[in-house]
Amino acid sequence: MKPNRTELATVLKRARERIRPEEVGLPAGLNRRVPGLRREEIAMLAGISVDYVVRLEQGRGPHPSEQVMGSLARALRLDDDERDHLFSLAGVARPQAGRISLHVKPSVLRLIDRFADLPAMVVSAKGDILAWNAMSAALHGDWSRIPLERRNRMRLRFLPDPRDPARTPVGGSPDELEATVRQGVASLRTASGRYPDDPGLQRLLADLLASSAEFRELWETTPARCPRTHRKTLVHPSLGPVTLDCDTLHLPDDDQMLIVYSAAPDTPEAEALALLRVIGTQRLEPTASP
Template sequence: MDRTELAQVLTRARTALTPQDVGLPAGSRRRVAGLRREEVAQLAGVSVDYVVRLEQGRGPHPSAQVLSALARALRMDDDARAELFHLAGSAPPMPGTVDEHVRPSVQRLLDRLDDLPTMVLSARGDILAWNSLASALLGDWSLIPRRERNIIWQRFLGTPDPRRSTVAMDDDERRATDAQAVATLRATTARYPRDPAVQELVSELRRRSERFDELWRAGGSSTSWPFDRKAIDHPSLGRITLDCDSLHVPSSDQTVIVYSAEPGTPDSDALALLRVLGTQSMTTAG
């Protein structure tokens, strides 16, 4: 592990980015170029102290999962990610495992769709990247621990948070989408039998969620995510009903999720208001 060179690579990558590049609010009075260490830590799901120690060349040996998270947080391309792994004394991810790296071309697409809430999901259902409007609509994913940034984990194990939006659905819709979500993870397990993170996710869900375990034992698989049209209860704006389209990226087996509304509708007006509000709350102290 070349700690000195690794520290320089991480620092250069961090200072080359802006908050807007990674879907975070810019804020004011920024005293450093690029991202703050706190922002990198949030995006990667590690502690700030961990990032500080790595950048000072005195950090521990990062795991492959942490290296992937850092490469994703810092928007590294394939070559830069490979360099990061080699400097840390690890082999880059091999074929046969779920691709967690958002390619620059997909990131550019995310950047261009800044007027629509957009997210990128891995084949496991991990939320890999999102734009600022997705944070305004659904809640800031950077505040969620990295291991919990997974739509299936959130569906079966997540706890309600009044600061975040929820998807409104009746019991029939809930049962149908629960089954579809489990079926997609079963299909992922078949495609990536050697991916340890897939096995760990399934094991945790079966152990902690009776509903998931029941559906898993029932069998069935599907390659399509349960997205179509969503009624979303926003903590400030109330219910917003949006079209939800999924675009598959075959080269990485990832899914780009885009929310939109028909122009001229109240839902379209609500999205326009979200673009102005960002992640700030409309509630006032009573």
């Protein structure tokens, strides 16, 4: 399909201008010269470069990919019809039946925003980090700094890249670590059964099987299993080890998972979450050894 660059530029600009900063967890400020969000802010939320956004809004640049348009649709909080229209203007095939959904409904985005004191994020059936709130960024590290094509839990776990920004590592006992990793592999096996023809899942599995001996061994020995509630320990750079309840809520319409981290009231973990809200997003850079 041939893109309609002029109309695409108009739709992108209008969608950006209608979003209020506070809707996406950004400060409104007093000196904004443009309505809605700035191009820099949409680029950050979508995980693409500012230059790319500028070129799209000017009706030029390369042919957009399905992945980039999907990320822009999420950042702009488009509903399904608006997303499909955006894809058509970009000359990109709309999501097909039998493919993993990478679009998060605006209602779900509003929901995770309401978890003001709990880390929450939305994950696709194959482990892509699709959306997150400010508390998730504070707990795990700023997801927007991770390149879009690498923003997948299995890819980050088994195929590390030294260029990736530092993130909060998973800690805990060896048994807890193994259970966490196996749960991720089990979820991926479940997805492979549901979506055998999804090209993104096929690429992910091919990369994991070709480049990670640890993943190959787990893939051979781990049965399919749906995600379940468990406890997870994360070693935060400022708070130290924090063990939290990790509840996974299934979003059946798009076969996505809403993951929420919480702690029982009046516990050290609850106090840590309260402090995390004050600390905010950390630059999780490794410290030099003394």
